[in-house]
Amino acid sequence: TTAPNQDEQSRIISRFQEYLQINTAQPSPDYQKSTHFILSQANSISLESQVIEFVKGKPVVLLKWPGSDPSLPSVLLNSHTDVVPSEYSKWVHPPLGAHIDGEGNIFARGTQDMKCVGMQYLEAIRRLKSSGFHPKRSLYLSFVPDEEIGGHDGAEKLAYSDVFKDLNVDVVLDEGLASPDENYRLFYGERTPWWLVIKATGAPGHGAKLYDNSAMENLFKSIESIRRFRASQFDLVKAGLKAEGEVISVNMAFLKAGIPSPTGFVMNLQPSEAEAGFDIRIPPTANAESLEKRIVEEWAPASRNMTFEQKGTLHDNLGRPLQTAIDKSNPWWTLLEEAIKKANGKIGKPEIFPASTDARYFRQLGLPAIGFSPMANTPLLLHDHNEVHLVSLLSYVDHCSSYPRI
Numbered sequence: 001t002t003a004p005n006q007d008e009q010s011r012i013i014s015r016f017q018e019y020l021q022i023n024t025a026q027p028s029p030d031y032q033k034s035t036h037f038i039l040s041q042a043n044s045i046s047l048e049s050q051v052i053e054f055v056k057g058k059p060v061v062l063l064k065w066p067g068s069d070p071s072l073p074s075v076l077l078n079s080h081t082d083v084v085p086s087e088y089s090k091w092v093h094p095p096l097g098a099h100i101d102g103e104g105n106i107f108a109r110g111t112q113d114m115k116c117v118g119m120q121y122l123e124a125i126r127r128l129k130s131s132g133f134h135p136k137r138s139l140y141l142s143f144v145p146d147e148e149i150g151g152h153d154g155a156e157k158l159a160y161s162d163v164f165k166d167l168n169v170d171v172v173l174d175e176g177l178a179s180p181d182e183n184y185r186l187f188y189g190e191r192t193p194w195w196l197v198i199k200a201t202g203a204p205g206h207g208a209k210l211y212d213n214s215a216m217e218n219l220f221k222s223i224e225s226i227r228r229f230r231a232s233q234f235d236l237v238k239a240g241l242k243a244e245g246e247v248i249s250v251n252m253a254f255l256k257a258g259i260p261s262p263t264g265f266v267m268n269l270q271p272s273e274a275e276a277g278f279d280i281r282i283p284p285t286a287n288a289e290s291l292e293k294r295i296v297e298e299w300a301p302a303s304r305n306m307t308f309e310q311k312g313t314l315h316d317n318l319g320r321p322l323q324t325a326i327d328k329s330n331p332w333w334t335l336l337e338e339a340i341k342k343a344n345g346k347i348g349k350p351e352i353f354p355a356s357t358d359a360r361y362f363r364q365l366g367l368p369a370i371g372f373s374p375m376a377n378t379p380l381l382l383h384d385h386n387e388v389h390l391v392s393l394l395s396y397v398d399h400c401s402s403y404p405r406i
């Protein structure tokens with residue numbers, strides 16, 4: 001296909017802006033509006049559509065471009081419609097404004113994560129259709145809710161549904177990350193989140209007294225140990241020995257202790273309880289058992305009056321090799337690489353996604369799933385203030401045109 005003309009380009013940008021301006025921020029995303037928008041886009045390019053509410057108020061919008069050979073397995077392009085919330089006052093341009101500055105940067109929540117990708121799927125199909133292309137395989141697009149809060153009412157329900165079985169999907173594309181350099185990033189797996197809360201108890205006492213076994217002391221021994229471990233992992237990344245997705249990350253999410261008083265906290269009383277929460281991410285190749293051992297023996301040892309609790313999705317991926325093959329055994333990987341190269345894109349070393357995406361649910365089914373958000377030369381701003389699709393408008397359009405070659 002040839003490059004779109006000026007008019008087409010500005011229509012592509014307006015459609016992107018329109019999607020960005022719909023407030024689908026957690027915790028109360030306007031899925032009615034996003035569903036309406038996606039359906040109207042689908043209509044305008046004559047895609048078949050259905051809306052499935054596995055959970056009431058959490059619509060999965062499923063679109064279909066039927067292939068000429070229905071016996072062939074299909075391709076699924078997945079994207080989530082929700083976005084994370086924003087601190088409005090910290091943005092240069094409002095997060096729902098989709099303002100375009102003089103350099104062609106589009107400011108809005110979702111410009112990277114991941115309304116850009118959802119729109120690119122649609123724009124690519126629009127262009128392919130207008131060029132007269134007919135796919136052999138059926139192509140499905142799923143626009144799913146709630147990825148940012150775990151995807152349990154969205155992609156997870158879809159993946160395990162009868163509807164999904166009937167789609168006969170062979171490969172799934174989902175989100176990746178922007179790349180600060182010229183190399184596009186491709187993801188073949190992701191880390192598993194463990195949300196860990198450790199709790200210490202100890203004898204209360206006068207704030208002036210030095211004694212062993214206070215809750216704060218017990219907790220801080222753990223925190224010191226956790227920090228050493230964190231540093232050891234981070235050092236591997238800093239030294240260039242491991243990629244971000246290949247080490248175990250540990251970051252403190254909260255600290256809770258102290259006895260409240262009208263003016264803040266009681267200062268001269270050592271509290272009897274203290275706790276801390278950590279976001280831990282484990283690569284598929286890591287030894288989860290040895291980490292568990294570390295938690296039991298060093299981070300929350302009963303001998304130091306400590307307990308721990310794991311929250312969130314935790315163990316759901318353990319023990320399963322949730323990595324998509326990136327060798328010749330997976331022709332889809334090679335095809336995507338070739339498509340990107342044909343569109344004059346360069347590709348970095350294949351990566352493990354450092355956080356979580358809906359792709360894990362499809363990998364759990366044994367399907368190959370590839371994470372790819374086509375943004376090169378773009379700072380990584382997902383979940384950050386001032387999230388932008390930083391490349392010029394024209395580059396955005398170029399990205400759209402890399403899909404038709406898949």
Ligand SMILES: CSCC[C@H](NC=O)C(=O)O
Nearest residue numbers: 147148149150193355356
């Ligand atoms: C594990 S459910 C939360 C999913 C979330 N995904 C993107 O940021 C994440 O924290 O990785």
Ligand SMILES: [Zn+2]
Nearest residue numbers: 113114147175
């Ligand atoms: Zn995302």
Ligand SMILES: [Zn+2]
Nearest residue numbers: 084113148382
């Ligand atoms: Zn996100």
